Amino acid sequence: MTSNDLGDFLRAHRARLRPGDVGLASYGARRVAGLRREEVAVLAGMNSDYYARLEQGRERSPSPQILEAISSALRMDDAAREHMFRLAGAAPEGERPQPRETVTPALRQLLDGYPNAAAFVLNPATDFLAANALADALFSAFGKRDNMARMTFLDPAARTFFTQWGRAAEAVVAGLRHATGLDPHYRRLHDVVDSLTRASEEFAALWSSHTVHGKTRDGKEVVHPDVGPLDLMYQTFDVRGAPGQQLVIYHAEVGSPSSQALALLGSLHATRNRESSPEG
Structure with a gap:
């Protein structure tokens, strides 16, 4: 496990998408696979520097609205969206106890x-x-x-x-x-x-x-x-x-x-x- 699980998760999902997958034109040489951070920020309607801080682990408290925008931009399914919310500490944890190791x-x-x-x-x-x-x-x-x-x-x-x-x-x-x-x-x-x-x-x-x-x-x-x-x-x-x-x-x-x-x-x-x- 790393100390920046949310950032790792976002980078992995960004790497899976190509500009054509999200309706963007591709331009210039790409040094990494997938979308650029700036492209994700545009799709999510947020400041590119803020999104960069999320991936780098310098911003750790995104709002539910921000997370919803990112999940839409990165075309996440329900399971991935739920996981991202939990990594960000934005999903309600409730009083979920530790798993039981014995069967009744x-x-x-x-x-x-x-x-x-x-x-x-x-x-x-x-x-x-x-x-x-x-x-x-x-x-x-x-x-x-x-x-x-x-x-x-x-x-x-x-x-x-x-x-x-x-x-x-x-x-x-x-x-x-x-x-x-x-x-x-x-x-x-x-x-x-x-x-x-x-x-x-x-x-x-x-x-x-x-x-x-x-x-x-x-x-x-x-x-x-x-x-x-x-x-x-x-x-x-x-x-x-x-x-x-x-x-x-x-x-x-x-x-x-x-x-x-x-x-x-x-x-x-x-x-x-x-x-x-x-x-x-």
Whole structure:
């Protein structure tokens, strides 16, 4: 983490845009990628020196009106806009408590109520807090099921497990970046980001892009060594009463080959567990 997260975030978004993207004519040689600071200031209707001070960290208390103008100028989506407001200290923090690291018995029971879906609970740092049997089976391809971000970037199995590894990696990093805006003082999240930044150049490059989103639904194509390709859909739900926890459910279309393969995977995993148990 840096002491000028807002400035870093603004620079990253400015670098993604070209003059033509925002209806401006391009002129002169450009020393850096993207828009010039002066162009952002014009689009936002503000003094260019003031905008420069924001990026440089010399101005740290922009008004909500200024932030709205910048989000419009830089074509931010809702997730990026929300994150920028939080970085600037302008979004209402309320009394949001630190994320809980334990799962209630009721939630664990709920996980087991999804026999045909892989269901698990993550904290904002993407640590696994709980998982049902089918989730254990699905992620058995990895050496250890402990932290989704670590698994994606540091476990070699991820490169073959995720059919579109680059897309999966980008989604994990964007989710972590979104979480830092919601829980900026959550120590575990900072530790995960710091350790992955040191351990993975790919993570460090994606982290520096300042992409933000908190997807709630998307497709996921994976290849499991036991049953082959699986075309899945995942959905994410915030756990009410446990701020920061997310219930994630991976499922396949009913009656599809992926649904049959997922059921077979669960059966294989259960058989192995019985055979390896002391009673087995």
